[in-house]
Structures are given as C-alpha cells and as structure tokens.
Amino acid sequence: xxxxxxxxxxxxxxxxxxxxxxxxxxxxxxxxxxxxxxxxxxxxxxxxxxxxxxxxxxxxxxxxxxxxxxxxxxxxxxxxxxxxxxxxxxxxxxxxxxxxxxxxxxxxxxxxxxxxxxxxxxxxxxxxxxxxxxxxxxxxxxxxxxxxxxxxxxxxxxxxxxxxxxxxxxxxxxxxxxxxxxxxxxxxxxxxxxxxxxxxxxxxxxxxxxxxxxxxxxxxxxxxxxxxxxxxxxxxxxxxxxxxxxxxxxxxxxxxxxxxxxxxxxxxxxxxxxxxxxxxxxxxxxxxxxxxxxxxxxxxxxxxxxxxxxxxxxxxxxxxxxxxxx
Amino acid sequence: xxxxxxxxxxxxxxxxxxxxxxxxxxxxxxxxxxxxxxxxxxxxxxxxxxxxxxxxxxxxxxxxxxxxxxxxxxxxxxxxxxxxxxxxxxxxxxxxxxxxxxxxxxxxxxxxxxxxxxxxxxxxxxxxxxxxxxxxxxxxxxxxxxxxxxxxxxxxxxxxxxxxxxxxxxxxxxxxxxxxxxxxxxxxxxxxxxxxxxxxxxxxxxxxxxxxxxxxxxxxxxxxxxxxxxxxxxxxxxxxxxxxxxxxxxxxxxxxxxxxxxxxxxxxxxxxxxxxxxxxxxxxx
Numbered sequence: 001x002x003x004x005x006x007x008x009x010x011x012x013x014x015x016x017x018x019x020x021x022x023x024x025x026x027x028x029x030x031x032x033x034x035x036x037x038x039x040x041x042x043x044x045x046x047x048x049x050x051x052x053x054x055x056x057x058x059x060x061x062x063x064x065x066x067x068x069x070x071x072x073x074x075x076x077x078x079x080x081x082x083x084x085x086x087x088x089x090x091x092x093x094x095x096x097x098x099x100x101x102x103x104x105x106x107x108x109x110x111x112x113x114x115x116x117x118x119x120x121x122x123x124x125x126x127x128x129x130x131x132x133x134x135x136x137x138x139x140x141x142x143x144x145x146x147x148x149x150x151x152x153x154x155x156x157x158x159x160x161x162x163x164x165x166x167x168x169x170x171x172x173x174x175x176x177x178x179x180x181x182x183x184x185x186x187x188x189x190x191x192x193x194x195x196x197x198x199x200x201x202x203x204x205x206x207x208x209x210x211x212x213x214x215x216x217x218x219x220x221x222x223x224x225x226x227x228x229x230x231x232x233x234x235x236x237x238x239x240x241x242x243x244x245x246x247x248x249x250x251x252x253x254x255x256x257x258x259x260x261x262x263x264x265x266x267x268x269x270x271x272x273x274x275x276x277x278x279x280x281x282x283x284x285x286x287x288x289x290x291x292x293x294x295x296x297x298x299x300x301x302x303x304x305x306x307x308x309x310x311x312x313x314x315x316x317x318x319x320x321x322x323x324x325x326x
Numbered sequence: 327x328x329x330x331x332x333x334x335x336x337x338x339x340x341x342x343x344x345x346x347x348x349x350x351x352x353x354x355x356x357x358x359x360x361x362x363x364x365x366x367x368x369x370x371x372x373x374x375x376x377x378x379x380x381x382x383x384x385x386x387x388x389x390x391x392x393x394x395x396x397x398x399x400x401x402x403x404x405x406x407x408x409x410x411x412x413x414x415x416x417x418x419x420x421x422x423x424x425x426x427x428x429x430x431x432x433x434x435x436x437x438x439x440x441x442x443x444x445x446x447x448x449x450x451x452x453x454x455x456x457x458x459x460x461x462x463x464x465x466x467x468x469x470x471x472x473x474x475x476x477x478x479x480x481x482x483x484x485x486x487x488x489x490x491x492x493x494x495x496x497x498x499x500x501x502x503x504x505x506x507x508x509x510x511x512x513x514x515x516x517x518x519x520x521x522x523x524x525x526x527x528x529x530x531x532x533x534x535x536x537x538x539x540x541x542x543x544x545x546x547x548x549x550x551x552x553x554x555x556x557x558x559x560x561x562x563x564x565x566x567x568x569x570x571x572x573x574x575x576x577x578x579x580x581x582x583x584x585x586x587x588x589x590x591x592x593x594x595x596x597x598x599x600x601x602x603x604x605x606x607x608x609x610x611x
Contacts, residue, residue: 021430025430031429034419038489042438045479046482049454052456061456067463069457138347138351138352143589145542147545147560148564165372204605208601253443257446259447260546263565264561268572284448285451285546297448298449301449304446305445309444
C-alpha cells in the first residue's frame with residue numbers, strides 16, 4: 001500500500017523512501033541486536049583479514065620484510081605476474097601439478113560422493129531386515145576425523161597392506177602388488193578415502209529428500225506403466241534437483257579446498273605426496289611457509305578465489321530455475 | 327505369482343548389495359581397531375589373518391606415554407568446546423534474525439554469510455598469521471600459541487555456516503507461535519526466549535554437534551597458529567606423531583581409535599536430533 005502512494009508522488013519519493021528505510025531500521029532493532037556478535041567476529045576474522053590479504057598480494061612480503069607487515073614494499077602486480085609467468089617463483093614450484101590434481105580430485109570426488117550417496121539413499125529407502133542398524137553403520141565414516149582418514153588409509157594403502165591383500169591375494173586383480181603411495185596411483189590413494197568419508201553425509205541428505213516425495217506419484221507412474229528406471233529419471237531426479245544443486249556446490253568447494261587427508265597421509269606428516277597427489281592447499285601452504293613468501297601466496301589464493309567465483313557463476317546459471325523455485 | 331517372485335528375488339539381491347556395501351564401508355574402521363591390538367612387529371610383517379592372537383592392550387597405555395596425548399586431548403576439548411558454545415550462540419541469534427525479520431541489509435547479510443564459504447581458508451591463513459605476529463609485536467598481546475587466538479579464529483569460521491543451519495531450522499517453526507505470543511503480551515525477545523528457543527533445542531543440538539565435529543577436524547590453522555604443545559590440538563598431535571614415529575603403527579592406530587571413538591559415541595547418542603536438524607535446513611532450503 002505504502003509503496004503505491006510513493007509511486008504516485010514522485011516529488012516526495014526520495015525523502016519518503018529514506019523515511020521508510022529509517023522506519024524499517026527502527027522497527028527491526030531487535031534483529032540488528034541479534035546480529036551484533038556475529039558481525040563483530042566476522043569483521044575481525046573475515047573482512048579485515050580478507051582486505052589485508054588482497055593488499056598483501058601487491059606487497060613484497062618475505063622473511064626480510066615480514067616485520068613490516070602491511071607496510072612492506074609495494075610491488076604492484078609483480079606477485080601475480082611472477083606466479084603466472086616466472087617458473088623460478090618458489091610458490092610456483094609444483095603448482096601446475098597441484099592445480100591439475102585438484103581439478104581431477106575435485107571432479108571425481110564430487111561425482112563419486114553424489115552417485116554413491118544417491119544410490120545408497122535409494123537402497124536405504126526400502127524396507128529390509130536390519131535397516132536401522134545398516135543406516136547407522138553407514139554413517140560411521142563421516143564421524144571419523146579426516147586426519148585419521150589420512151593416517152588410516154595411508155596405512156591400508158601400503159604395499160604389504162590390507163588393500164593389496166584383497167586386490168592381489170584374494171581377488172587376483174593385479175599380478176604384483178602395486179605401490180599406491182608413489183607415482184600416478186597416488187591420486188587414487190587420496191580420491192577413494194575422500195569419497196569413503198564424504199558420501200554418508202549425502203546419503204542422509206538425499207534420504208531426507210526422497211522421503212519428501214509423495215508415494216502416490218510413484219503409484220500413478222506404475223499404473224501408467226513406467227518402469228523403475230523411467231521413474232527414477234522422470235520423478236526422483238527432478239524432485240531432488242534443488243537438493244542436488246546445493247550439495248553439488250558445497251561438495252565442489254569442500255573438495256577444492258581439501259587439505260587434511262593429504263597432509264596426514266604422506267611424507268611422514270610433512271604432507272608432500274609427490275607430483276600426483278599434491279593439492280592446491282597443501283602445495284600453497286608448504287611453499288608459502290617454506291619460503292616465507294606470503295605476497296605470492298596471497299596472490300595465488302586470490303586467483304583461486306576468482307576461479308571459484310566463476311565456478312559458482314556457472315553453477316548458478318545451470319541451476320537458476322531450481323534455486324528460484326524454492 | 328511370477329511377478330511376485332521376480333520382485334522378491336530382486337528385493338533379496340538389493341538387500342544383499344546393501345549389506346555388502348555396509349560391510350565394505352565399515353571395514354576400514356574395524357581394521358583400525360583390529361590393527362591397534364597388534365604388536366608393531368606383527369603389523370610391520372603385514373597382518374593377513376582375521377583372528378587375533380593376543381590383544382595388545384598395552385598399546386592403549388603406551389600411546390599416552392610416548393606422546394603427550396592427554397594434553398592434546400585437553401586442548402582439543404577446550405578449544406572445540408568453547409568454539410561450540412560461542413559460535414552456537416551467535417548462530418542461534420543471527421539465524422533467528424535471518425529467519426524471521428526482513429530488515430534493510432538482510433539480503434546482504436545472508437549473501438555475505440554464504441559467500442564466506444567460497445573463500446579458501448588459506449586466503450585468511452596468511453593475513454591472520456601475520457596479523458597475530460603484528461599484534462604481539464605492537465601491543466605485546468600474544469595471539470599465536472594461545473587458546474583465545476584459536477577460539478577466536480574457529481568461532482568466526484564456523485559461525486556463518488551454523489547461522490545457515492539454524493536459519494533453516496527456525497524457518498520450519500510456524501510463525502503463528504510468535505504472533506499469538508505477542509497477542510498475549512510477550513515482547514519479541516520474550517517470544518523468542520520463552521517459545522521459540524525451547525522448540526529449537528533439536529536444531530541447536532544439531533548445530534552444536536556440527537560445529538564441534540568440524541572444529542575437532544581442523545588441522546591447517548591449528549598447524550600454523552600453534553607451535554607449543556601446551557595449546558596444540560589432536561590433529562596437530564597426530565601429524566607430529568606420524569612425523570616422529572612413522573613406523574609405530576601400533577600406537578598410531580591406538581591413538582586414531584581413541585580420538586575417533588568419543589566422537590562416535592557423542593554422535594550416536596544425539597544422532598536423532600542431528601539428522602533431523604541438519605536435513606531440516608538442507609532439504610527445505
């Protein structure tokens with residue numbers, strides 16, 4: 001109603017709008033008070049460090065200038081140029097491999113957890129003996145801390161470990177026991193534990209999503225003669241699409257920023273897994289702290305953030321209709 | 327008859343498949359516990375039998391002596407506990423504000439909360455590390471190697487996502503409750519405190535467990551911001567342990583079991599709340 005009168009009186013609109021704004025702020029005083037602690041903490045540990053990080057990416061910050069912090073010499077875009085074009089840059093060392101591995105890792109883990117999670121949610125949505133126990137047991141990997149996942153799977157992947165025992169001595173899949181923690185196999189040594197730990201959570205989310213789909217839709221489809229696969233494709237997937245969209249984004253973000261499993265699985269805790277297991281986070285932390293090269297480190301993390309913003313943009317365009325329908 | 331039979335066969339196959347996956351899924355955890363009961367020589371030779379000769383409970387005693395595990399444990403409990411309390415309370419307050427009020431800036435606030443999740447932790451790591459050094463040099467206030475430094479960082483990190491979970495939970499509580507309360511003469515705060523809060527206990531528990539589990543799992547910041555074992559947390563302790571005694575798998579598996587089991591117990595005691603709380607936000611959006 002109020003908006004209508006404003007539209008009819010353009011001369012007064014600006015002052016009226018400001019008055020309305022002020023009134024709404026006053027009316028919502030309680031809401032603002034509820035947010036004060038959050039805003040203070042987010043200023044201290046999100047906003048300020050982020051602005052500092054952006055500023056630091058233009059500074060020459062090494063072991064000599066570290067003490068000056070934000071007053072270190074300004075070098076413009078040198079850190080960015082160094083990262084992109086100068087292969088001698090210490091932070092650049094091995095970054096190509098880390099970027100490649102992170103891309104492979106994030107894509108395979110994300111697809112893997114989504115498919116496993118959905119499949120298990122559908123299996124668990126049936127009635128079968130021991131369903132309660134099975135469902136609880138399934139959640140166990142999710143509660144295992146990820147640094148334990150690194151240690152535990154690093155132990156199991158060993159050449160005389162239990163995984164090779166199953167693969168070679170029981171199933172005879174390979175002639176010789178492969179090395180999982182060396183060479184190109186390394187990437188599987190980090191992908192599989194991450195999927196193992198990640199999918200139970202998606203199972204829980206998808207199971208809750210499945211239970212919101214009314215049974216009569218499936219009954220009607222069965223009467224119409226639609227078989228299970230068609231039902232899955234035309235009912236289950238579309239109904240779950242909003243949930244899938246949100247979880248997809250969270251998974252991509254989590255996996256690109258993954259650190260713990262690699263850090264505890266390799267190099268006796270030093271976290272260097274070689275060319276085929278190094279991820280962005282482990283590589284950047286190791287190189288930046290190893291060479292006290294925080295300017296380049298900040299520049300690299302800003303570039304990573306820009307790439308992630310583009311990923312989110314693509315994601316939003318792809319799922320816009322589902323997200324707005326909610 | 328035929329279709330009935332076909333259905334029961336396929337049902338049997340699906341159930342078997344489910345149970346096979348269950349067994350494969352929990353196997354690594356059982357293997358961890360099983361390994362932790364062996365002597366280190368047995369482990370290094372490779373365990374390939376599933377019968378246990380003589381449980382080496384002594385591993386569970388030695389692990390506390392070899393490393394200062396008790397201190398790591400205390401530090402983790404303290405830091406994660408305080409973080410849970412602080413971030414949980416902030417999330418309850420701000421989540422309620424976001425769920426119920428359409429105030430100027432609410433869209434911006436909601437958006438910035440989501441977008442914090444996009445920023446790589448490492449983006450904060452360098453500035454926070456240098457800022458902590460700078461605060462020490464300028465004001466003489468130590469930040470690195472302190473409980474409050476870690477609690478400050480963790481609280482700020484886990485508040486945004488927790489706000490989102492709490493918001494989802496508050497949205498699912500009908501608005502009529504507060505409206506009828508205000509007719510009965512309650513102020514907004516009283517309506518929140520007396521009516522909404524008691525109803526949101528499952529959501530609060532879920533959020534609390536979520537924060538605790540995430541903080542219990544954090545390694546990167548703890549690794550950089552703590553260098554003295556007085557404040558180091560379990561993840562750091564385990565990583566140092568791997569570095570120092572990388573062939574002592576007996577102790578390593580015992581330690582891994584000890585840090586995993588309490589979390590599991592807490593989780594399964596509160597599972598019901600946790601799952602309903604987490605999915606309330608995730609499914610309903």
